[in-house]
Amino acid sequence: MNRREAIAKVAWIVGGAVIGAELFMNTGCNSSQNSNDGLFNTDEISLLDEIAETILPETSTPGAKAAGVGAFMAVMVKDCYSKEDQKVFTKGLSTLEDSFKEQYGQTFMNSDKIKRTAFLTALDTEQKKFSMAKKPEEPNHYFGMMKQLTLLGFFTSEIGATQALRYLPVPGKYDGCIPYNKGDRAWAL
Numbered sequence: 696m697n698r699r700e701a702i703a704k705v706a707w708i709v710g711g712a713v714i715g716a717e718l719f720m721n722t723g724c725n726s727s728q729n730s731n732d733g734l735f736n737t738d739e740i741s742l743l744d745e746i747a748e749t750i751l752p753e754t755s756t757p758g759a760k761a762a763g764v765g766a767f768m769a770v771m772v773k774d775c776y777s778k779e780d781q782k783v784f785t786k787g788l789s790t791l792e793d794s795f796k797e798q799y800g801q802t803f804m805n806s807d808k809i810k811r812t813a814f815l816t817a818l819d820t821e822q823k824k825f826s827m828a829k830k831p832e833e834p835n836h837y838f839g840m841m842k843q844l845t846l847l848g849f850f851t852s853e854i855g856a857t858q859a860l861r862y863l864p865v866p867g868k869y870d871g872c873i874p875y876n877k878g879d880r881a882w883a884l
Contacts, residue, residue, distance in 0.1 A: 734781065735769040739788060743768045745804055746791070747845040749811045756859045759849045767848035768841070779834060787837020791818070856883035 735743070744765030751759040772784050795803045799810050815838075822836035829835075849855040856862045860883035 734773045734785065740765045740769050742788065742792065742804060743841070745811070746815070746841055747848070749808070749815050750842060750845045751849050752808070757854050759845055762849050762852035762854040764845055764848035764852070767852070768844040771844055771848070772840075776840075780840065783834045783837050784840055787841070790837070850883070 742765070744760045744763075747759035747764040747768070751764075753761065772781055776784065792803055795801075795806070795814055798814065799806055803811060803814075818838045819842065822838040822842075825836045826839060850860065859880065861880045862883040
């Protein structure tokens with residue numbers, strides 16, 4: 696291959712990437728963080744925020760609610776989950792609320808932190824047992840999805856990466872042996 700052929704091939708690759716990206720943006724994923732096409736209403740997003748805050752509460756660092764994890768979950772479920780998983784997730788959200796009302800006589804949103812934590816801890820135990828016995832063709836447990844999205848949404852948010860984890864915006868050289876003291880925060884990627 697001579698220089699001229701190499702330049703022509705690179706031009707085709709770069710041009711294809713630019714045109715492909717433009718095509719993808721115009722026809723593919725057109726999501727925005729403020730729109731979930733009616734899959735979740737504002738009350739359900741608020742409920743997701745409270746569930747996430749119960750999973751990752753505010754301590755010396757902000758909690759999941761401060762990171763906007765409820766809205767993140769809504770967008771992720773709409774954009775990234777299959778229709779079957781979307782149904783499991785949305786049905787699970789209403790099941791969670793109904794079960795909480797049945798057990799405590801009030802809504803999840805109007806309850807205290809102790810009841811929320813006890814309920815979600817029991818639900819987490821249930822989903823772990825379900826996941827251990829689940830067959831590959833069976834759908835995932837809705838609470839497992841909620842918990843995974845909470846962790847993903849929080850630790851990839853600016854708040855989670857900069858306040859809960861240690862973060863270097865421009866990392867330096869690789870150092871494979873950094874002193875670690877008990878209680879140090881983990882590094883954000």
